[in-house]
Amino acid sequence: MLGRLDHVALAVPDLDAACERYRSALGARLSPPKDLPDHGVRVVFVELENTRVELLEPLGTGSPIARFLEANPAGGMHHICYEVADLAAARDRLVGEGARILGDGEPKIGAAGKPVLFVNPKDFAGTLIELEEA
Ligand SMILES: CC[C@H](C(=O)O)C(=O)SCCNC(=O)CCNC(=O)[C@H](O)C(C)(C)COP(=O)(O)OP(=O)(O)OC[C@H]1O[C@@H](n2cnc3c(N)ncnc32)[C@H](O)[C@@H]1OP(=O)(O)O
Numbered sequence: 683m684l685g686r687l688d689h690v691a692l693a694v695p696d697l698d699a700a701c702e703r704y705r706s707a708l709g710a711r712l713s714p715p716k717d718l719p720d721h722g723v724r725v726v727f728v729e730l731e732n733t734r735v736e737l738l739e740p741l742g743t744g745s746p747i748a749r750f751l752e753a754n755p756a757g758g759m760h761h762i763c764y765e766v767a768d769l770a771a772a773r774d775r776l777v778g779e780g781a782r783i784l785g786d787g788e789p790k791i792g793a794a795g796k797p798v799l800f801v802n803p804k805d806f807a808g809t810l811i812e813l814e815e816a
């Protein structure tokens with residue numbers, strides 16, 4: 683069911699500061715910042731040869747990463763995102779395996795313009811998983 687690793691996401695308290703650190707200390711290639719009000723985040727991608735790292739800052743009130751940053755004020759690894767060929771089939775399979783899909787269970791359009799879903803971290807070894815249709 684699993685395709686390639688699309689991204690690893692880091693929640694950061696200050697996106698501009700994180701970008702500057704990645705740019706100057708690591709020589710990283712960064713995407714332009716993008717606001718995703720539907721998801722409550724502002725995002726920049728660090729482009730790598732084999733995958734991407736997603737830097738996330740809270741946007742607006744009720745951001746899903748706000749509480750994470752309260753618990754981890756310096757930031758930290760927030761989720762991993764796997765590609766799947768068929769998101770509805772992947773969701774149905776996971777639900778059949780007893781995993782809980784977050785939200786209303788319906789896909790939303792993610793930062794790459796593709797449908798995404800999130801799986802409860804309590805059902806996957808404490809790691810929040812995002813599934814993205816390839
Ligand atoms: C889609 C756009 C973009 C993209 O790539 O395309 C993105 O990736 S946007 C990413 C931001 N969106 C989301 O994360 C959506 C899914 N997340 C959620 O619905 C919530 O963040 C949720 C349910 C995972 C946690 O909600 P909340 O923070 O309100 O809950 P608590 O603080 O009460 O935590 C409950 C419990 O879960 C543990 N937890 C929270 N976040 C994580 C995490 N990222 N990884 C692992 N575990 C997490 C937290 O420690 C609590 O554990 P407990 O043992 O009960 O103390």
Ligand SMILES: [Co+2]
Nearest residue numbers: 691736763812
């Ligand atoms: Co993501």
